[in-house]
Amino acid sequence: MLLTALLGLALGANAETAPETSPTISIPFEEYDLDNGLHVILSEDHSVPFVQVNLWYRVGAKDEVEGRSGFAHLFEHLMFQGSEHMDGEYFGPLQRIGAQINGTTNMDRTNYFEGVPSEQLPLALWLESDRMGFLLPALTQEKLDNQKLVVRNERRQSYENRPYGMTWWWLFENLYPAGHPYHIPTIGKHEDIDAANLEDVKAFFRQWYLPNNASLSIAGDFDPEEAKALVAKYFGDLPSGPQPSPILDVEPTVMTEEVVIRKTDDVPHNKVWMAWHSPGVYQPGDAELDTLSSILSAGKDSRLYQALIEKETIAQDVSAYQVSMLLGSFYVIEATAAEGIAPDDLVAAIDAELAAVAESGVTDDEVALAKTNWEASFVRRLSTINTKANLLNQYYIQTGDTDYLAKDLARFQDVTTDGIAKAIAGLKSGRVVLHIGPEAPDESTETEGK
Amino acid sequence: MRTSCLLTALLFTGCAPKTAPDTSWRSTVPEPLAPRAFQLPAAQTGTLSNGLSVSVVENHEVPLVTVQIAFDQGSWTDGSDGIGLASVTLDMLNEGAGEYDAAGISKAAKALAANISTGAGSDSASVSLSVLRKNLEPALDLFSTVLLQPTFEQDDWDIMLMDRVASLASARNNPGSISARVGSRLRYGDEYKGVLRTEESYRALTTEAMSEWASSHLTPGNARIYVGGDTTLAEVMPMLEARFGSWTGDASTAEKPSAALPNVETTTIFLVDKPGAPQSVLKAFRRLEVDQLSEDWFDIYMANMMYGGMFSARLNLNLREEKGWTYGARSGVGTDYTNAVWTASSSVKTDTTADSISEILREVKEAATIRKFTEDELDNARGYLLGSRPVRYENAGRLLGELQSGWLYGLPDDWTVAFADNIRGVSLEAAQAAWEKHILAPELSILVVGDKATIEEGLKALELPIIHLDSDGNALEAK
Numbered sequence: 001m002l003l004t005a006l007l008g009l010a011l012g013a014n015a016e017t018a019p020e021t022s023p024t025i026s027i028p029f030e031e032y033d034l035d036n037g038l039h040v041i042l043s044e045d046h047s048v049p050f051v052q053v054n055l056w057y058r059v060g061a062k063d064e065v066e067g068r069s070g071f072a073h074l075f076e077h078l079m080f081q082g083s084e085h086m087d088g089e090y091f092g093p094l095q096r097i098g099a100q101i102n103g104t105t106n107m108d109r110t111n112y113f114e115g116v117p118s119e120q121l122p123l124a125l126w127l128e129s130d131r132m133g134f135l136l137p138a139l140t141q142e143k144l145d146n147q148k149l150v151v152r153n154e155r156r157q158s159y160e161n162r163p164y165g166m167t168w169w170w171l172f173e174n175l176y177p178a179g180h181p182y183h184i185p186t187i188g189k190h191e192d193i194d195a196a197n198l199e200d201v202k203a204f205f206r207q208w209y210l211p212n213n214a215s216l217s218i219a220g221d222f223d224p225e226e227a228k229a230l231v232a233k234y235f236g237d238l239p240s241g242p243q244p245s246p247i248l249d250v251e252p253t254v255m256t257e258e259v260v261i262r263k264t265d266d267v268p269h270n271k272v273w274m275a276w277h278s279p280g281v282y283q284p285g286d287a288e289l290d291t292l293s294s295i296l297s298a299g300k301d302s303r304l305y306q307a308l309i310e311k312e313t314i315a316q317d318v319s320a321y322q323v324s325m326l327l328g329s330f331y332v333i334e335a336t337a338a339e340g341i342a343p344d345d346l347v348a349a350i351d352a353e354l355a356a357v358a359e360s361g362v363t364d365d366e367v368a369l370a371k372t373n374w375e376a377s378f379v380r381r382l383s384t385i386n387t388k389a390n391l392l393n394q395y396y397i398q399t400g401d402t403d404y405l406a407k408d409l410a411r412f413q414d415v416t417t418d419g420i421a422k423a424i425a426g427l428k429s430g431r432v433v434l435h436i437g438p439e440a441p442d443e444s445t446e447t448e449g450k
Numbered sequence: 451m452r453t454s455c456l457l458t459a460l461l462f463t464g465c466a467p468k469t470a471p472d473t474s475w476r477s478t479v480p481e482p483l484a485p486r487a488f489q490l491p492a493a494q495t496g497t498l499s500n501g502l503s504v505s506v507v508e509n510h511e512v513p514l515v516t517v518q519i520a521f522d523q524g525s526w527t528d529g530s531d532g533i534g535l536a537s538v539t540l541d542m543l544n545e546g547a548g549e550y551d552a553a554g555i556s557k558a559a560k561a562l563a564a565n566i567s568t569g570a571g572s573d574s575a576s577v578s579l580s581v582l583r584k585n586l587e588p589a590l591d592l593f594s595t596v597l598l599q600p601t602f603e604q605d606d607w608d609i610m611l612m613d614r615v616a617s618l619a620s621a622r623n624n625p626g627s628i629s630a631r632v633g634s635r636l637r638y639g640d641e642y643k644g645v646l647r648t649e650e651s652y653r654a655l656t657t658e659a660m661s662e663w664a665s666s667h668l669t670p671g672n673a674r675i676y677v678g679g680d681t682t683l684a685e686v687m688p689m690l691e692a693r694f695g696s697w698t699g700d701a702s703t704a705e706k707p708s709a710a711l712p713n714v715e716t717t718t719i720f721l722v723d724k725p726g727a728p729q730s731v732l733k734a735f736r737r738l739e740v741d742q743l744s745e746d747w748f749d750i751y752m753a754n755m756m757y758g759g760m761f762s763a764r765l766n767l768n769l770r771e772e773k774g775w776t777y778g779a780r781s782g783v784g785t786d787y788t789n790a791v792w793t794a795s796s797s798v799k800t801d802t803t804a805d806s807i808s809e810i811l812r813e814v815k816e817a818a819t820i821r822k823f824t825e826d827e828l829d830n831a832r833g834y835l836l837g838s839r840p841v842r843y844e845n846a847g848r849l850l851g852e853l854q855s856g857w858l859y860g861l862p863d864d865w866t867v868a869f870a871d872n873i874r875g876v877s878l879e880a881a882q883a884a885w886e887k888h889i890l891a892p893e894l895s896i897l898v899v900g901d902k903a904t905i906e907e908g909l910k911a912l913e914l915p916i917i918h919l920d921s922d923g924n925a926l927e928a929k
Contacts (some may be wrong), residue, residue, distance in 0.1 A: 034827075045511075047511050047844065048840040048844050049845065050840040050841040051490050065596065067705065084476075085476040086479075088764065089771065092762050093479070094839075095760055095761060095830060095833070096830040096833035096834060097761045097835015097839070098833060098836060099832075099838070100838060115841050117485075117837050117840075119483040119485045119486060120486045122480035122482065123482070130476060133473075134473070145774070147774075149799075150771075150774055151727070151797075153770075153774070153798075153799055156669060156728040156729045156777075156799065160728045161727055161728055161729045161731075162626065163623050163624050170882075192740040204834070216558075237472075266623065266725075267623065268619035268620045268622070268623040269616060270618065291927060299553075299557070299559070300552040300556040300559070301556040301557040301562060302550075302556075316613060328734070336616070338612065339612070339616075369560040369561060370520075370560075372560065372563045373560055373561075373563050375582075376581075380580075382511075383511060383512045385841075385844070386841075412761070449624045
């Protein structure tokens with residue numbers, strides 16, 4: 001109970017005596033800036049003697065320069081290869097104390113995180129600060145060459161060597177014109193990864209990896225005064241640099257025509273993806289489209305499941321989702337054609353159902369059900385200190401408001417049937433329709449790879 | 451400071467501490483703070499009036515409760531005339547029960563923000579609920595309806611059958627799935643996990659057979675209940691008693707599987723062609739003479755950790771961090787109702803396939819000869835397993851899962867508690883001996899799913915027998 005109170009995530013009252021009410025959803029925290037501009041967020045949670053250290057840098061694949069696609073992610077790999085005062089694999093010293101360690105890169109940002117036993121907080125801060133301040137002295141051609149190979153193998157394993165693995169590639173390059181920050185997905189092109197050189201790494205580090213371009217979130221079992229002293233010790237003397245300017249705004253891409261892409265590949269079924277440009281993350285319309293996704297495809301009572309699978313046998317599966325990103329999102333409906341159904345007929349059936357939903361509107365009941373489940377999904381996000389540390393950084397970096405959690409939930413609780421009608425109206429004829437299917441058996445004389 | 455350091459780095463190859471004396475203190479590894487005690491969560495147990503055992507692991511961090519009813523019945527019970535029956539039966543529970551059809555269950559669950567999932571694997575089956583605690587009672591009503599009153603409608607089976615058949619095509623196409631499916635056949639033959647599901651076997655299943663299987667296998671005698679999260683034993687027992695206390699059905703008496711294929715007599719490559727694949731999916735494995743109850747289990751476990759059980763183990767450091775041939779390589783000791791199987795696996799760039807196999811074999815051998823395991827490696831593995839314990843038990847799920855494994859496989863009740871001491875008790879000599887006794891052996895099966903046209907020549911040069919298989923694991927005629 002004491003822990004619950006500290007967490008600020010209580011049922012509103014003692015469960016045994018008071019009626020059950022909706023959970024209060026919040027994460028307590030404090031935040032401040034160091035003189036060098038590093039933002040620091042501290043969130044105590046003493047449930048287990050473990051602490052999560054989470055760092056976000058305001059740089060993602062969208063900020064790469066021409067000819068260096070995949071670089072933000074390649075750079076992330078190099079951040080694990082050692083720094084001036086700990087020149088060796090970061091996994092070495094961290095795994096031997098039981099750390100859970102990783103980093104991720106997406107179009108919009110890069111993050112690094114390690115969960116460590118409480119008493120090892122100094123080690124985690126030591127390593128994070130060393131690679132923030134002193135990466136380049138330990139950088140070698142050998143390390144770069146090795147990680148280029150590793151990342152290209154990541155591309156093969158996660159994209160090329162799995163059915164439909166190149167879907168994202170084809171959607172991005174057709175949704176966003178050449179030169180747009182989202183034209184090429186995060187993993188990048190083989191030739192660009194291969195072309196990266198030491199000068200690129202140095203320039204990228206100097207431009208982006210600065211305390212004034214990062215936010216450090218610490219969540220878990222720590223003493224706040226002790227943590228502040230450690231943060232000051234390890235990060236306080238890192239010099240800031242010229243304030244970087246990540247791309248935060250671009251001319252919205254307007255599609256007026258339908259672009260149909262047909263790909264044959266080594267895949268088992270005919271699949272279609274329909275993708276529309278849509279409002280950016282946290283923008284009006286973003287939560288409405290997420291809610292629409294629930295109504296269209298979450299569960300066997302959903303609209304598209306009922307229309308395409310239950311009532312008729314047009315699809316094997318169907319799924320709708322909003323891909324929320326900073327510079328503008330896209331909305332996707334994907335489906336696998338049932339045996340004997342042509343991809344074009346599948347697209348037509350989805351369009352017919354969308355038109356029917358637009359015509360009659362969604363019901364209050366459908367919206368209410370979706371909202372009930374958003375509340376639960378927010379609660380689920382708060383069940384580990386790792387997700388809490390990351391969420392606080394996400395809110396700070398992407399909205400400027402670390403305390404955005406309740407507002408984020410409110411976005412979903414405020415969705416109306418009218419708002420969803422507007423969101424559906426935004427799914428216009430300008431879109432990408434991607435078909436991926438196996439080679440037709442009668443024309444399989446060519447057996448070219450991808 | 452930083453600028454001068456960087457300039458130095460540009461001009462020379464390094465940036466020695468002496469050029470930036472004010473940062474040399476950073477080269478000292480920080481001392482840990484005072485250690486903080488970790489208290490493993492503990493389960494409380496109760497028994498319903500029909501004898502059904504209930505374990506509760508409390509966790510009041512977030513207002514969520516999970517309830518799982520697990521059965522020690524899975525596809526191991528299928529038999530040759532019901533291949534896939536357990537798996538399909540469990541999936542069908544969610545398709546219609548009591549007054550609800552599939553959409554009705556889905557809608558009722560949404561109204562409570564409840565997730566109800568059902569499924570069966572080879573060894574066990576389960577029906578699980580995750581819900582906000584404020585909705586626990588009504589969600590349990592729905593949950594018990596799904597488990598106790600399934601309707602097994604033909605229409606729903608028709609849809610699921612289509613889905614299962616389509617999934618087979620996907621499984622035969624995806625290199626990772628091919629490796630998993632064929633790997634099971636090679637390890638288990640045509641029994642237990644090796645039984646091959648086909649379109650024909652799915653089409654042979656009937657809703658009557660599902661109904662019969664559910665009545666005879668999903669019984670309280672075969673079940674245990676596991677509860678985790680924001681509730682207490684005292685609170686949840688009456689809720690469970692009201693819904694499951696008068697449920698009847700005896701334990702099944704069928705013997706758990708023990709049959710397993712012997713290892714190959716000489717190290718053999720099994721090759722499944724995947725034309726054009728940019729990587730080869732590799733699995734090198736052999737069945738061991740031990741299971742989790744064997745005396746030297748933890749010795750083997752630690753030896754494997756040092757070989758390939760973690761990022762900073764030998765296999766990954768070699769194939770990824772030194773050679774750059776893969777995104778990752780790991781090994782593990784898999785456990786089930788039969789003896790354990792040791793497997794090393796990786797996806798490697800196509801043109802490094804044969805070399806990667808050589809490296810996997812070389813690492814196996816050298817760990818027993820010229821590069822025996824070291825105290826430092828043992829410290830690394832031990833530190834990893836012990837240090838990460840607090841976060842592994844951050845939520846109730848981990849402990850509940852271990853309790854369930856303990857029940858299925860007959861492990862001692864104190865398995866989780868004793869794990870730390872068991873790990874600490876492994877000496878370097880014992881781990882080394884276990885490696886040499888159990889894993890160092892000439893007879894490894896090496897499954898390769900990759901582009902035959904490119905890799906076959908290199909594989910032949912390894913001078914190991916090569917057996918060609920189709921994507922179901924059936925031997926092809928030698929060409």
